[in-house]
Amino acid sequence: MENNIELNNVSKKYQDFELKNITFNVPKGCIVGLIGENGAGKTTTIKSILNITKSDGTVKIFGKDSKKDEKKIKQEIGVVLDDSFLSDYLTAKQINSIMKDIYRNWNENKYMNLLKKFNLPKDKSIKDFSSGMKMKLKIATAISHNPKILILDEPTSGLDPVVRNEILDIFRQYIKEDETRTILLSTHITTDLEHISDYIIFIEKGKLVFNLPTDELLENYGIIKCSKEDFLRLDKKDYISYKKEKYQYEVLTDNKNNIRKKYNITTIDKPSIESIMLFYIKGEK
């Protein structure tokens, strides 16, 4: 499978935080979810990919060095950042005029149609937009030059479920239009990813914990609910972490079929991405 983004040993050291040797690929035609709690390193990873921050290691986009061919590569990338956009005093119409001079392939018709589709006023200052409207405008701006890669940092945070769903539909449609496209989406709202992502990359305290196909993750992982006696029978190699509840033990495994066969335990729940993340972060080993 060809990759649109390749990260190799990307590291970044801050005073109080370190991103350590992050290596992963984002294949063509896939939606990849980058998950982790706040401050885990998701934004730093995205900033490294976009060369917003200087980091060690290599980032290749379309097989090219992201630093050497920066301007050319970025013509093919659409970006939505949670906490950063153009000034709130601009209007959607003015953004169109700015972007026409920034992206070679800027498609004014597409942008105007998206504004119409999202019910966004053209002549109103962004400062008067709701958070949902602002996010839709950011997305319209990010996809109107038909980029091959869409990089989104927390695009659904702070939005109500209706708007979140609308936005996820836009992403689905974006990939459907052209299967050589890619979306890298960082979020801590993991339920969104269960419906749209092909791969999940989990980062915790600056380290990559896993990079797995979403189906595989949801199929193979399981939460065993068992008594203390059953828990004590489990080999440490067979589970990832556990939580001691009031009346039972909850144990996360990455191979639930093995548990069933080996220990004859049948009560294994299908986990959500969020619960897997919580076991990794809060569970004991």
Place this chain on the structure above:
Amino acid sequence: MIKGLIKKDLYNLASYKASLIIIVLFCGIAVIGTESINFGPIVICSIIGMISLSTFSYDEIAKSNKYTLALPTNRKEIVKEKFILAVGATILGGILGLLLTIIVVNIINYLRPQDIINIDYESLIISTIGGMWGISLIQSIQIPSIYKWGAEKGRIQMFVLLFVLIVLVAGAGFLIMKANLNINVEMIESFMNKYGLILLAILMIVMYYISYKISYKIYKNKEE
């Protein structure tokens, strides 16, 4: 690419239209009151030159630097764009200041034919260029300060730097006076009359160039 960035800043600055009209009115009133027309271009040029730097505040409030860096541009172009805007504002400020002063004085003369204000064009042009030089000095100090310390803190640091500069120049003047050096004032005056404008223009270019180099060096290593 730079054109897009300039547009972004100009759209942000459009909100200053009303302020500019008020400034012109203020200058007109001041001219009527004091009959001193030379300060008109200086004030207008300074205001326009300083307004151009407020784009840094817009970027800081919207945290748009991070987003701008994600666009197909690089740090060099971003710094270059800010300097194009600053130099453009100084030149525009000078021209506009000069023209508006002449227009305002002519309107006043038309309205008050009994009390005509004479325009000394040579002195008006010299004060315009003086104003442009002054604002270019401030911009050359302020832009790297903003890149180093941010739009808000940078302003304070700029005043500190300007104060230090004034103290140094005044100190040098004081030392020259104290040293009782035999300075040929006439020779300096004739030199300045001959080459003063060229010297100021060259100094402006050098100041902007050094400031651009420092700003880029700071921004190249800055974390967003």
